[in-house]
Amino acid sequence: MSAIQSQDSSLLSFIAAVKADFEKSLRILTETNTLSATRTFQAYVRVPNQKLVVALTPPDLWKGETEARAVVGTFEGEIVHGAAAAGRQGSRYAPIFEANADVHVVIHVHTPYLGGWASSHRVLPILYAAAQRHTLAREIPVYVDRRPGEPAFINDVIRANPHTPAILEANGGATFWGQSIIEVSKFILNLEEGAYFQGVAEYLGGSKEFGPGVLDQQWSMGFVKKQDSAA
Numbered sequence: 001m002s003a004i005q006s007q008d009s010s011l012l013s014f015i016a017a018v019k020a021d022f023e024k025s026l027r028i029l030t031e032t033n034t035l036s037a038t039r040t041f042q043a044y045v046r047v048p049n050q051k052l053v054v055a056l057t058p059p060d061l062w063k064g065e066t067e068a069r070a071v072v073g074t075f076e077g078e079i080v081h082g083a084a085a086a087g088r089q090g091s092r093y094a095p096i097f098e099a100n101a102d103v104h105v106v107i108h109v110h111t112p113y114l115g116g117w118a119s120s121h122r123v124l125p126i127l128y129a130a131a132q133r134h135t136l137a138r139e140i141p142v143y144v145d146r147r148p149g150e151p152a153f154i155n156d157v158i159r160a161n162p163h164t165p166a167i168l169e170a171n172g173g174a175t176f177w178g179q180s181i182i183e184v185s186k187f188i189l190n191l192e193e194g195a196y197f198q199g200v201a202e203y204l205g206g207s208k209e210f211g212p213g214v215l216d217q218q219w220s221m222g223f224v225k226k227q228d229s230a231a
Contacts, residue, residue, distance in 0.1 A: 011047065011072075015054055015081070018045045018181060019070045022056040025185035026068065029109075034192050040110035040173060043181050046097045051075045053094060056181075095151035096177065100158055103177045107184050110173035113195035118142065118168040127207040128194025129214060133222030134187055136163040144170040166191065 022043050029035045043056040054072050059065030071082030075098065077091035093106040117124045117140075124140040126132045141164065143153045150167075154175065157164050165187060166176040174191075178184040201207040210218075 011050075011052075014047060015070050015072065018043075018054055019056060019068055021181040022070075023068050025181055026058055029185060029189060032189060034111055034189050036110040036112055036115060036173075038110060040108070042108045044093045044106045044108075045181065046104050047072070051094075052080070053091065053097065055092075093151055093154075096154055096158075099155045100177075102179075103158075104179050105181055105184055106175065106177045107181070107188065108169075108173060108175045109188055111188070111192040111195075113199050114168060114174045114192050115172070116199060117195055118174060119171055121170050124168060124191075124195060124198070125207070126191075126194065127209065128190075128197055129210070129218050131187070131190040131194040132210070132215070133218040134190065135165045136219065137161055137165060140164070140166050140168055140174075140191070142168045142170050143175075150175065 025043075026035075026039070026041055029041065030039065035041055039058050039061075041058055043054075045054040045056070046052075047054060051074055052072055053075065054070055056071075057069045059067055059069070069082070071079060073079045073091055075091055075094035077094075096103055096106055114124070121142055121144055123142055126135070126138055126140065132138075141157055143150060150169070154167060154177070157167060165178060165184075166174055168174050174188075176184045176188055176191075178187070198207045
């Protein structure tokens, strides 16, 4: 019996809930061909009021696994529940949680078209209305110089523009953050779709800036509307 099982049943319930959200998101992103073939999809969820992170990874199909793996670790990297091998990166994004109280989940993901933009080292302007609807940020920056570390880069990005919801990882995938696994996963799907359409538009002269009134329209339907309802 692990320390968590013997001490905190509410934490076990939290783990079960985020694991269910992760598996639902994994299924939908897989069925919509949003994920690349390797199914790189990792979620790191802050445990409320504790310096703990639940690290979630897909089942290893090569090993015949059928359930997602959930490992709990401290911000310092000590594993307190689950297999250490699966959760060795549980503290990977702890600096983001420590610096940003409103960030509750970080997801690292590989998708075909966001991956293409990442490999080009080009900032991704948000020129797809369905994606722009959910953020006031107008572009997704690219993390190229890995020497300072990804969490430090993300913290710099958030300080520069608190509305930025993601970064592209040059020559890799993308990292998103937000309030919940489901919310962030929905945006992953929308932004991947936008990256696809904008990639197609490159052959037609490139995506153009939104026409008059589009931003106000989209924000009133999505982000701003949500903010108003939460106020």
